[in-house]
Structures are given as C-alpha cells and as structure tokens.
Amino acid sequence: KQEVTQIPAALSVPEGENLVLNCSFTDSAIYNLQWFRQDPGKGLTSLLLIQSSQREQTSGRLNASLDKSSGRSTLYIAASQPGDSATYLCAVQDGNEKLTFGTGTRLTIIP
Amino acid sequence: DAGVIQSPRHEVTEMGQEVTLRCKPISGHNSLFWYRQTMMRGLELLIYFNNNVPIDDSGMPEDRFSAKMPNASFSTLKIQPSEPRDSAVYFCASSWTDSPLHFGNGTRLTVT
Numbered sequence: 001k002q003e004v005t006q007i008p009a010a011l012s013v014p015e016g017e018n019l020v021l022n023c024s025f026t027d028s029a030i031y032n033l034q035w036f037r038q039d040p041g042k043g044l045t046s047l048l049l050i051q052s053s054q055r056e057q058t059s060g061r062l063n064a065s066l067d068k069s070s071g072r073s074t075l076y077i078a079a080s081q082p083g084d085s086a087t088y089l090c091a092v093q094d095g096n097e098k099l100t101f102g103t104g105t106r107l108t109i110i111p
Numbered sequence: 112d113a114g115v116i117q118s119p120r121h122e123v124t125e126m127g128q129e130v131t132l133r134c135k136p137i138s139g140h141n142s143l144f145w146y147r148q149t150m151m152r153g154l155e156l157l158i159y160f161n162n163n164v165p166i167d168d169s170g171m172p173e174d175r176f177s178a179k180m181p182n183a184s185f186s187t188l189k190i191q192p193s194e195p196r197d198s199a200v201y202f203c204a205s206s207w208t209d210s211p212l213h214f215g216n217g218t219r220l221t222v223t
Contacts, residue, residue, distance in 0.1 A: 034211055043115075043202055043214035051209075089154070091212075097142055098167060099212060101154040 002027045004092055006102035013080060014110050021075040021105050023090035028068050030092045034099070035064050035075050037086040044089065048075070080109045115215035117203050123221045129191040132218045135184055136205030144212065145178055145188050146202040154202075160186065193222045 003026045013019050023033070032051045036044040048057045048064040050073070056065040063076040073090055089104040116135040124130055136143050144159040158168040160180045168178070175194070180186040190197055198221050204214045 032209075036212075036214075041216075043216045044204075044212075046211035046213065049211045091154075096167065097159065097161065097206075098156060099144070100156075103153040 002030075002092060002094065002100040004090060004100050004102035006088075006090060006105050008105060009103065010106040010108070012108040012110055015080060015082060017080050018076065018078050019080055019107075021077070021088050021090075021107070023073040023075070023102055025071045025073075025092045025100075027092075027094075028071050029094070030068065031095050031097075032093045033064075033066055033073050034091045034093065035062075035073075036089045036091065038089060038104070039086050047088075082109045082111050085109045115203055115205055115213050117201075117215035117218050119218060120216065121219045121221075123223065124193055125223055126194055127192045128222075129189065130193045130197075130220060130222075132188040132201050132203075132220070134186045134188075134203030134215060136186070136203070137213055138184065140205035140207050140210075140213070141183075142206045142208075143180060143186050144204045144206075145186070146204065148200045148202060148217070157188070157201075190220075193220075195222045198222050 005024045034049045035047045038044045050057045050066045061078040066073045087104040087106045091099045091101040093099045118133045142161050145157040148154045157170045158178045163180045178188045200217045202217045204212045206212045
C-alpha cells in the first residue's frame with residue numbers, strides 16, 4: 001500500500017526567503033506526482049504535475065522535482081511572499097488514477 | 112469554467128438521518144473522485160468513477176455509504192444512516208486523463 005509522508009508538518013519562514021518542502025513515498029511505481037495548496041476552508045488547488053518520466057516542473061516561483069527511484073519529491077518556492085501561506089500537499093497517482101495524499105506541510109510566511 | 116461545484120457547502124444533521132452530498136464535475140472531465148478530509152486521517156479517497164463507472168470503492172467506510180454517477184455531469188454521495196464519526200469535509204474532484212485534479216470547495220458535514 002502506497003504511503004506518502006511530508007515533513008515537516010509545519011514551517012515558518014520570513015518573507016523573501018527561499019524554501020523547500022519535502023515529500024516521500026514508499027512505492028516507486030507511480031504514474032505521476034502532483035503538488036497542491038489548500039487555503040483554510042477551501043478545496044485543493046493544483047500547483048504542479050510531474051509525470052513519472054520527468055525530473056522537474058516549473059511554474060513561476062515554484063519548482064518541483066521528482067526522484068522516483070528514491071521515492072522523493074521536493075517543492076521549491078523562491079522569494080516567498082505572505083500570500084504563499086497555506087497548506088501544501090503532495091499526492092502520487094498510480095496507473096489506475098488513484099491518488100494517495102500526504103498529510104501536508106502548513107507553511108506560514110512571516111511579513 | 113465554473114470549476115467543480117459541490118452542494119451544500121455546510122450540512123448539519125442528527126445521528127441516524129440520511130445525508131446526500133452533490134457534485135457537478137467540470138464539463139469534459141472523464142474521472143470523478145470523492146474524498147473525505149479530517150484532522151486525524153487527512154485526505155482519504157472514498158470512491159472514484161471513470162466515464163461514469165465506479166472503478167474503485169475500496170475506500171468507502173461501510174455499507175452506510177453509497178455513491179452514484181448517473182451521468183457525466185452529476186454525482187451523489189449518500190450516507191444512511193449518518194453517525195457522528197462521519198463528521199468531516201467531503202470533497203469532490205474531477206480530471207481528464209493525464210491532467211491535474213480539480214477540487215470543489217467541499218461540503219462540511221457535522222453529525223450531532
């Protein structure tokens with residue numbers, strides 16, 4: 001059974017700093033990996049999707065990497081802003097479209 | 112595009128009552144997922160459909176839970192009878208093959 005772990009559970013950093021969020025998974029037979037953000041009281045918003053054959057994806061200040069063999073992914077956020085404060089979740093998808101989510105990292109950017 | 116639409120946003124009911132949650136996926140998406148989110152267990156997949164057909168319902172907690180997708184633009188998740196431990200936020204999400212998952216804003220269910 002796939003298990004997805006995100007450490008740390010919470011992170012606070014001053015505005016302007018670069019930061020890295022970590023995600024690890026136990027079964028490397030994945031179809032893709034997705035990063036989401038969730039704001040309080042809201043649904044999840046997709047940030048980046050990395051196919052199993054890819055190593056990284058970039059969108060603006062966000063960069064996600066994937067090392068399938070070691071079961072790890074990172075989400076890099078450059079020049080953090082208060083608006084980046086949210087919970088970030090990673091999820092891995094198997095060949096049957098089933099997504100398994102991590103428990104998330106709650107990020108707070110301090111102005 | 113209006114996104115994934117869920118109703119109601121909030122539902123408060125008494126133990127033993129029937130609860131029906133509704134979802135309208137994004138037009139053109141061929142997969143639909145029902146998730147439940149709690150502080151203790153995080154996001155759990157309950158069931159998902161592909162082309163309106165249930166593919167995997169192994170996450171449905173017990174027989175009190177049932178889900179239907181009568182057509183490509185509508186799905187329901189029903190709990191009968193409801194129990195306090197069913198209190199959670201229930202999310203519906205949809206996607207097209209190889210595309211990111213799009214979530215609705217969820218239904219917050221409270222069973223007293």
